[in-house]
Amino acid sequence: MLIRRANDIPSSEITDEKLYLNRRRFIQAASSGALAFSALAGAARAEEWKPKSKGPYDTDEELTPYDDVTTYNNFVEFGPGKDDPSKNARTLRVKPWSVKVEGEVKRPATYQLEDLLKPFTLQDRIYRHRCVEAWSIVVPWLGFPLGDLIKRLEPTTKAKYVEFTTLLAPDQMPGQRRNLLPWPYVEGLRMDEAMHPLAILSVGLYGKPLPNQNGAPLRLVVPWKYGFKSTKSIVKIRFQEQQPRNTWAVQAPREYGFYANVNPDVDHPRWSQARERRLGEFFRRKTLMFNGYADQVGQLYRDLDLRKNF
């Protein structure tokens, strides 16, 4: 067996190894209960991130650079502009963090985030993400299936929907000191959507903890729906019989519905949804039905009129 001295190793391998170790440390820390964000200081550049192997849900499209994913955001709690969240979100305190589980569920409680995450192994999921404003990105999220958590929480037979609520903290979130939206931000899914293996809860991207502007420390990712379904900085998960009154549908019911499935055939009243701009690209591309996930999720909506239920 060939033993190489450290200075024989090409620098590209050293970088990969460092990145790998950092990722492992994060995953271990996250799943062992101590979200040791500081262990990641000095992590290698996210652009050099590589998945270990491609999973069945991963797209092989080109990843959107880390800097775009973390500086072009919608998170109205930190302001209405795309560059407001990355400028303003450092005031969000993500430790300690707890999540209240309530409603039609057998294990209602307020869980410390570490305890909520403990049973799960974090996975990388490379998803397309399509905003209702016709831009899109490709992101390697780090997370676990929402359905795995729901099974552990044991909803009752009355639970038909699950609702997600963002932190309400005007002292930390300057956008909440303004009348931009009804606060706190609320979203929801039908139970069968929530149980679909594509729907995940994310704690990181590019193998690193979520930046605050991307919804730290816990956010939803539902890749076949417009981005506004993906509630950020979640503090409450509620199981219920009635359909949640999601924030954007309350704010502008003609423009935003409950389902928000990506659909190139149903235009927003003020713009077309047929095309989208992938951040970093010049030419627009065609938007795909269910954001390209039609084979996986189409059957969830076979009895639904998607023009009425947009």
Ligand SMILES: Nc1nc2c(c(=O)[nH]1)N[C@H]1C(S)=C(S)[C@@H](COP(=O)(O)O)O[C@H]1N2
């Ligand atoms: N609490 C909260 N969650 C939110 C939003 C928001 O304004 N507040 N914006 C949504 C919208 S419109 C999109 S497109 C995505 C953006 O996620 P990203 O910044 O990680 O790309 O977050 C969603 N989740």
Ligand SMILES: [Mo]
């Ligand atoms: Mo969005």
